[in-house]
Structure formats: structure tokens, C-alpha cells
Amino acid sequence: xxxxxxxxxxxxxxxxxxxxxxxxxxxxxxxxxxxxxxxxxxxxxxxxxxxxxxxxxxxxxxxxxxxxxxxxxxxxxxxxxxxxxxxxxxxxxxxxxxxxxxxxxxxxxxxxxxxxxxxxxxxxxxxxxxxxxxxxxxxxxxxxxxxxxxxxxxxxxxxxxxxxxxxxxxxxxxxxxxxxxxxxxxxxxxxxxxxxxxxxxxxxxxxxxxxxxxxxxxxxxxxxxxxxxxxxxxxxxxxxxxxxxxxxxxxxxxxxxxxxxxxxxxxxxxxxxxxxxxxxxxxxxxxxxxxxxxxxxxxxxxxxxxxxxxxxxxxxxxxxxxxxxxxxxxxxxxxxxxxxxxxxxxxxxxxxxxxxxxxxxxxxxxxxxxxxxxxxxxxxxxxx
Amino acid sequence: xxxxxxxxxxxxxxxxxxxxxxxxxxxxxxxxxxxxxxxxxxxxxxxxxxxxxxxxxxxxxxxxxxxxxxxxxxxxxxxxxxxxxxxxxxxxxxxxxxxxxxxxxxxxxxxxxxxxxxxxxxxxxxxxxxxxxxxxxxxxxxxxxxxxxxxxxxxxxxxxxxxxxxxxxxxxxxxxxxxxxxxxxxxxxxxxxxxxxxxxxxxxxxxxxxxxxxxxxxxxxxxxxxxxxxxxxxxxxxxxxxxxxxxxxxxxxxxxxxxxxxxxxxxxxxxxxxxxxxxxxxxxxxxxxxxxxxxxxxxxxxxxxxxxxxxxxxxxxxxxxxxxxxxxxxxxxxxxxxxxxxxxxxxxxxxxxxxxxxxxxxxxxxxxxxxxxxxxxxxxxxxx
Numbered sequence: 001x002x003x004x005x006x007x008x009x010x011x012x013x014x015x016x017x018x019x020x021x022x023x024x025x026x027x028x029x030x031x032x033x034x035x036x037x038x039x040x041x042x043x044x045x046x047x048x049x050x051x052x053x054x055x056x057x058x059x060x061x062x063x064x065x066x067x068x069x070x071x072x073x074x075x076x077x078x079x080x081x082x083x084x085x086x087x088x089x090x091x092x093x094x095x096x097x098x099x100x101x102x103x104x105x106x107x108x109x110x111x112x113x114x115x116x117x118x119x120x121x122x123x124x125x126x127x128x129x130x131x132x133x134x135x136x137x138x139x140x141x142x143x144x145x146x147x148x149x150x151x152x153x154x155x156x157x158x159x160x161x162x163x164x165x166x167x168x169x170x171x172x173x174x175x176x177x178x179x180x181x182x183x184x185x186x187x188x189x190x191x192x193x194x195x196x197x198x199x200x201x202x203x204x205x206x207x208x209x210x211x212x213x214x215x216x217x218x219x220x221x222x223x224x225x226x227x228x229x230x231x232x233x234x235x236x237x238x239x240x241x242x243x244x245x246x247x248x249x250x251x252x253x254x255x256x257x258x259x260x261x262x263x264x265x266x267x268x269x270x271x272x273x274x275x276x277x278x279x280x281x282x283x284x285x286x287x288x289x290x291x292x293x294x295x296x297x298x299x300x301x302x303x304x305x306x307x308x309x310x311x312x313x314x315x316x317x318x319x320x321x322x323x324x325x326x327x328x329x330x331x332x333x334x335x336x337x338x339x340x341x342x343x344x345x346x347x348x349x350x351x352x353x354x355x356x357x358x359x360x361x362x363x364x365x366x367x368x369x370x371x372x373x374x375x376x377x378x379x380x381x382x383x384x
Numbered sequence: 385x386x387x388x389x390x391x392x393x394x395x396x397x398x399x400x401x402x403x404x405x406x407x408x409x410x411x412x413x414x415x416x417x418x419x420x421x422x423x424x425x426x427x428x429x430x431x432x433x434x435x436x437x438x439x440x441x442x443x444x445x446x447x448x449x450x451x452x453x454x455x456x457x458x459x460x461x462x463x464x465x466x467x468x469x470x471x472x473x474x475x476x477x478x479x480x481x482x483x484x485x486x487x488x489x490x491x492x493x494x495x496x497x498x499x500x501x502x503x504x505x506x507x508x509x510x511x512x513x514x515x516x517x518x519x520x521x522x523x524x525x526x527x528x529x530x531x532x533x534x535x536x537x538x539x540x541x542x543x544x545x546x547x548x549x550x551x552x553x554x555x556x557x558x559x560x561x562x563x564x565x566x567x568x569x570x571x572x573x574x575x576x577x578x579x580x581x582x583x584x585x586x587x588x589x590x591x592x593x594x595x596x597x598x599x600x601x602x603x604x605x606x607x608x609x610x611x612x613x614x615x616x617x618x619x620x621x622x623x624x625x626x627x628x629x630x631x632x633x634x635x636x637x638x639x640x641x642x643x644x645x646x647x648x649x650x651x652x653x654x655x656x657x658x659x660x661x662x663x664x665x666x667x668x669x670x671x672x673x674x675x676x677x678x679x680x681x682x683x684x685x686x687x688x689x690x691x692x693x694x695x696x697x698x699x700x701x702x703x704x705x706x707x708x709x710x711x712x713x714x715x716x717x718x719x720x721x722x723x724x725x726x727x728x729x730x731x732x733x734x735x736x737x738x739x740x741x742x743x744x745x746x747x748x749x750x751x752x753x754x755x756x757x758x759x760x761x762x763x764x765x766x767x768x
Contacts, residue, residue, distance in 0.1 A: 003683060003684070005716070005717070106494070106499060107494070110490070110491070110494035110495075110499075111494075114710045114711070115490060115494070115710065115714065117715070117717070281738075283739070283742075288739070288741060288742070291742055292741075292742065295738075295742055299387060299733050300387070302733065303731075303732070303733060303734065304733065304734040304735075304736060305733065305734070305735055305736065305738065306735075306736035306737055306738075307736070307737045307738045307739065307742070308737060309736070309737055317761075318758055318761050319734055319736075320734055321732045321733060321734035323731075323732070325731070326498045326499065327498070330499065331501070332389070332731045333389070333501070333727075333730070333731045333732070334731075334732075335732060340732060343717075346717070347687075347707075347709070347716045347717045347718075348687070348705045348707070348717070348718075348719060348724060349683050349686065349687060349688065349689065349705060350687065350688040350689070350703055350704055350705035351688075351689055351690075352688060352689065352690035352691070352693070352703075353690055353691045353692060353693055354665075354679075354689065354690075354691045355667070355672070355691065357672060357676075358667075358672070358675055358676065358679055358691070372756075372763065374702055377701075377702050379756065
């Protein structure tokens with residue numbers, strides 16, 4: 001049977017003040033596992049954090065749970081978060097944020113007398129691969145849909161499509177032109193914090209000034225502070241393969257199109273990528289053969305592979321994997337979204353030969369909870 | 385669907401040259417997960433290791449698998465093992481051995497550019513709790529059975545009963561006397577290596593010379609090198625709680641009986657323990673109430689809890705958990721023995737909206753492999 005690992009420290013995401021912060025996915029899955037939760041409040045939304053924390057505290061009280069089930073630590077220093085992860089009473093950490101932040105917490109956790117797991121969701125550029133037949137059939141529509149996914153929420157989704165990979169030719173030209181046209185009519189949106197905006201501006205400037213990169217289009221400026229003006233760039237596969245910096249995440253509505261000579265080069269570009277949360281393939285029937293060779297390479301690098309859609313939009317479901325090999329996350333064996341997320345905060349305990357009355361109810365004869373179980377290796381009949 | 389994490393480095397155990405070394409549980413579960421395996425041969429059994437490695441290499445060839453599926457690296461330096469764990473191509477590590485060795489590999493793995501999981505099974509003293517009614521009913525038999533479990537294989541099992549916890553009184557006196565009598569007639573056995581023997585002698589000497597510890601009995605000397613002469617000690621709970629060193633593992637047939645004033649003190653002693661592979665309770669019907677309060681404390685500290693048996697003896701089965709909280713293992717969320725062991729070397733990938741032909745067979749409509757699956761949250765009918 002699975003039991004709770006113990007108290008969990010949760011570091012909320014700046015980009016989802018509700019869905020992935022104080023009462024977000026990490027908190028929900030840790031509580032569901034039976035673990036007390038201590039949330040380190042994100043300084044980007046202290047008011048929202050406080051309101052949500054009070055709502056949870058009130059729910060804990062009205063449900064008759066012990067008060068220690070949930071705690072909230074607002075604060076804007078790294079030292080506070082570090083002390084939380086270093087505390088010997090904490091047994092696991094959930095984090096969503098930057099690569100630097102995640103790596104720092106992983107280091108603290110690994111150096112404890114008792115090392116603990118850190119589930120950090122860090123960075124991903126979510127490649128989109130346009131296969132030839134799909135591109136031939138709907139290059140223009142794909143270009144427009146790409147920019148819509150890219151600029152949604154000022155591009156501040158973990159699964160934002162930051163990289164497009166395709167074979168060069170007139171169809172890709174059509175796609176790029178359509179994307180450029182769509183972006184030119186796309187108004188800038190306000191980013192979450194000045195810090196995020198500053199990092200975005202720096203990242204876009206670096207790409208715009210890169211000798212091997214051409215700026216396809218920029219979005220339209222808007223009034224107000226911290227505006228993310230969208231940016232689409234393009235480069236060739238050889239340049240991309242020669243400079244790893246071109247594959248680094250620019251958090252926000254910035255994306256790079258990589259033009260490849262042939263499908264072999266598409267494979268090389270994919271194989272050069274670090275671990276990613278998602279990869280998207282745009283395919284038609286005529287792409288079956290080409291995709292058969294490339295899909296397995298993709299699957300080796302991502303937590304989720306999707307066809308003929310866009311990666312933004314993450315459903316909370318049984319089949320969801322919002323995870324992926326390092327550095328997309330610190331631990332690619334897990335997901336932070338979906339029902340599988342609970343397993344991050346559980347560990348198995350085997351009960352051998354105990355009297356019925358001392359067994360957890362879930363393990364007793366007759367399957368009182370009617371759960372899916374195996375007895376002596378054979379699955380029991382169960383409604384679930 | 386779950387996919388292989390990539391190449392796995394396996395460090396075999398000295399104490400199971402067959403079941404947990406070159407072709408042991410770690411190798412089997414990594415290969416079953418689809419991961420290539422590189423075994424670092426244990427210097428305590430180079431000949432056996434070589435023979436087994438050749439057998440696997442021959443099986444790989446006759447099965448038509450790629451030669452890279454299995455590699456064997458014999459050698460007796462720490463540098464070799466360190467280089468293996470540091471190699472960027474290695475994606476996970478399985479280790480069975482000392483706490484020092486496991487911690488060293490964990491450190492190397494955490495400091496890589498891409499940190500990887502280390503599954504290290506390290507140390508455990510496997511407490512046995514004697515409840516009052518069971519002790520009253522069968523103190524003498526329990527004492528004899530305890531020494532049999534303790535001295536089996538010169539005490540070189542990971543699950544060797546190194547600690548006994550019980551409430552003091554005439555029944556415990558009977559148990560201790562019976563254990564002493566059994567041990568006095570028990571001949572020493574040869575240990576696996578001079579190093580293990582030396583560490584055992586040092587550990588036994590430290591306990592024998594401890595002011596708060598009484599030597600109950602020693603086994604009988606035998607001829608030949610590296611003989612483990614069994615040792616049973618006793619101390620009181622207050623002394624045990626005051627000196628953590630009394631709870632450290634002495635690998636071999638050495639064990640400490642802790643005399644408690646009452647059941648409350650039994651609970652304190654258990655609560656003071658580090659993570660363990662197993663805990664054993666000896667209980668009769670009259671112990672139900674006492675056990676109800678203590679079993680949950682035990683479950684919080686172990687990977688397996690068993691009643692009215694002895695911890696030595698680990699079955700490869702679905703229900704086995706040969707794991708436990710740190711420092712019993714580096715990662716209490718897993719097991720190194722049993723079918724669950726495969727999950728250490730897998731990570732989930734979500735396939736969204738892909739055409740049937742591009743899906744892994746296990747995910748296709750109609751469930752071609754007839755495996756246990758959920759579709760839209762509902763479990764499919766399946767023979768397994």
C-alpha cells in the first residue's frame with residue numbers, strides 16, 4: 001500500500017497564481033497523498049496568495065482537520081525558501097519556476113543529511129515539427145494558429161511553442177509569411193512581473209542581434225508597463241546545431257523557426273534538444289513514413305507528444321504527463337499535472353502476514369473499498 | 385505509456401553474488417524496462433562476476449539483441465565507479481552496499497550537469513518488536529528463532545534482525561536467556577570478505593566495550609579466516625535513546641536487545657529510529673490494542689512490516705517492498721526487489737491525438753496486448 005512521504009514544501013508558479021500556486025496542482029496532489037503542505041508564497045502575487053491561503057486555512061478548520069495540514073509562508077527572499085527545503089522535517093519539494101531556482105533547490109535538497117526529492121518543473125521550448133504533407137496542405141492556417149498559441153497569455157505558458165522545425169521550401173515560406181502576418185497584427189500583452197519582462201526583452205534582443213538569426217516579424221507595441229511584444233525569428237539547422245544558446249528558453253511570446261535541408265536534419269535538430277515538456281507534430285496521411293522514423297526520437301525527449309494541435313492547454317486527466325526529462329523537470333519519472341501527480345508524494349509499504357484488524361482497510365480481505373487490487377498476482381474483480 | 389529512462393549503471397552487492405550482482409535484481413528490472421545495463425563488477429567476486437557476465441553476453445548474442453544492451457566493467461577502484469556515474473550517457477544508477485558508498489554515488493549523481501536518480505540500498509537494522517502477549521506465550525521459542533535468523537549466512541543479509549525492542553520483565557528475561565543459549569551453541573561462519581569481517585569485528589568490539597551495553601552471549605569460534613562469531617547484546621531504552629551509535633548497523637550476526645519500561649517507551653524507541661527496510665512484530669491476540677497504537681509508527685519508518693515471522697527471506701513478488709525511507713535506501717518511493725522494481729527505470733510519456741499507426745501498440749484501440757488500461761478514466765475489461 002502507498003503511504004504519505006511526509007510534509008511537502010510547495011513553491012508556487014508565478015504564471016498561474018490560481019492553478020499552480022498556493023492551492024495549485026502541487027498542493028492538491030500532496031494533500032491527496034496525505035502529506036501536510038507548507039507553501040512558500042510567490043512574491044509576484046502576495047495578495048492573491050494570502051486570499052487563497054486564508055480560504056484553505058478556513059476549509060481545514062471547517063473540515064475538522066489538524067491545523068498543521070496547511071501552512072503559508074509569504075516572503076520574497078531566497079533564504080526563506082532555502083531554509084524551508086533544508087528543514088529536516090520536510091520530506092519532498094514541489095517547485096515550478098526558473099531553471100536557476102530549481103537547480104538551487106535541488107542542490108540544497110541533495111546536500112541535506114537526509115536528501116529528499118525535488119520535483120521542479122523548470123524550462124521547455126516545446127518544439128513543433130511541421131511534416132511535409134501537413135505543411136503542403138495547410139501552411140497558411142498553421143502559421144496563423146502557431147502565432148495564436150505563441151502569443152496567448154503573453155507567451156507565459158510552460159508549454160509555449162518556442163521552436164518550430166521543418167524542411168525548407170515554398171511551403172515553409174508560406175508558413176513563415178503567414179506567421180509573420182499574424183504577428184504583425186498581434187497587440188502586445190502585459191507580462192506578470194517586471195523581472196519576467198526584463199528577461200524576455202534580453203532574450204529577444206540576443207536573438208535579434210544574433211548573426212545567424214533573421215527576425216521574421218514583431219508584434220504591435222501597446223501602452224502600459226511590461227508589455228511583451230511578440231517575436232518570431234528564423235535560422236537554419238546548421239546554425240542551430242552550432243550554437244546551443246539558440247535552443248534556450250525565452251520565457252514569453254518569442255519563438256524560433258529552424259529551417260532544415262531534409263528530414264534527416266530534422267532528426268538531428270530534435271536529437272540535439274534537451275528534455276522538453278512537450279513536442280507537437282503537424283502530420284497528414286502522407287507523412288506516415290517520415291513520422292515513423294522521427295516520432296520515436298521525439299518520444300525519447302519529452303513528457304507529452306501531440307499531433308495536429310498546439311501544446312498550450314494542459315488538461316487535468318489520467319493520461320496527462322506534464323513532465324519530461326531534465327531540464328524540463330528535475331525528475332522525468334513524474335508529472336505535476338493529472339492524477340499520476342499524487343505518486344510523487346507516496347511511497348510503498350508492504351504488509352506481510354498481519355492480522356486483518358491491523359491491516360489498512362484497503363488491504364483487507366473482501367476488498368472493502370472496492371479498489372483495483374491484485375491478490376497473489378491475479379487482478380480482483382472491481383467496479384473501478 | 386512508460387518508456388525506458390536510458391542506460392543504467394548497476395553496482396552489484398557483495399553479499400549476493402548471484403541474486404543481486406551482475407545478473408541480479410537491478411540488472412533484471414533495468415533490462416525489463418528496456419534500459420541498456422552497464423554493470424560495475426564487485427571486486428569481492430570477480431570470478432563469479434566474469435562467468436555471469438559471459439553468460440549474459442552470450443544470451444544477448446543468441447537472442448539477436450544489440451551487443452550494447454549489456455556491458456560489464458570489472459575493477460576495484462572507486463574512481464571507476466565514479467566515472468561511470470558521472471558519464472552523461474548514464475541516466476540512472478542501481479546500487480546495493482554500504483552507506484558510505486551509496487552517499488558517494490548520490491553526491492556524484494547530484495553534481496552532474498544533468499542530475500540522475502540513484503537507487504541505493506544501504507543499511508538497515510530491521511527492528512523486531514516483541515509484544516507482551518506473544519512474549520508471554522512463546523518467549524523461549526522466539527529467542528531460539530531470533531538467533532537462527534540472526535546467524536543465517538553469518539548475518540550478512542540486508543534484512544538481518546539487528547535490533548529487538550520489548551518491555552522488560554520475566555518474559556523478556558526468558559527470551560534473552562533462550563537467545564543466549566542458542567547463540568552459545570552456534571558455530572561461527574565465514575564472512576564474504578576480509579573487509580566485511582574487519583568492520584564486523586570493530587562494530588562488535590565497540591558494542592562490547594560500551595558502558596551501557598551488556599554482552600548477553602557470543603557464538604562459538606571456528607577455524608579459518610574471517611569468521612563471524614555471533615553476538616547478542618542488551619541495553620535499556622534510555623541509554624539507546626541517548627546514544628544514536630547504538631542504532632547503527634553492524635553488518636553481520638550482531639544484534640542488540642533494547643529493554644523498555646513500558647509500551648510508551650517502545651514507541652519512543654521506534655520513533656527514534658532512522659528509515660529501515662523492515663520491521664517485524666511478534667503479536668498474539670492479546671496484543672491487538674497495544675499493536676494498534678504502535679504499528680502506524682512502525683509503518684512510517686519502514687518499507688515492509690511483517691508479523692510473526694523473521695525479516696530474513698525476501699520473496700520476489702508483486703507485493704514485495706525491499707526499500708524504505710532514507711538511509712535504508714536513497715529513495716524510499718521504490719523497491720529493488722519484486723515487480724514494482726521496474727518503475728525505477730521508466731518514465732511516463734503521454735500520446736495525445738496521434739493516429740493509430742503512430743501509437744505504441746499498447747495504446748491502440750482494441751487493446752491488442754490485452755493489458756490493464758483506463759480509457760477516459762474507466763478501466764477496460766482485461767484478462768490480466
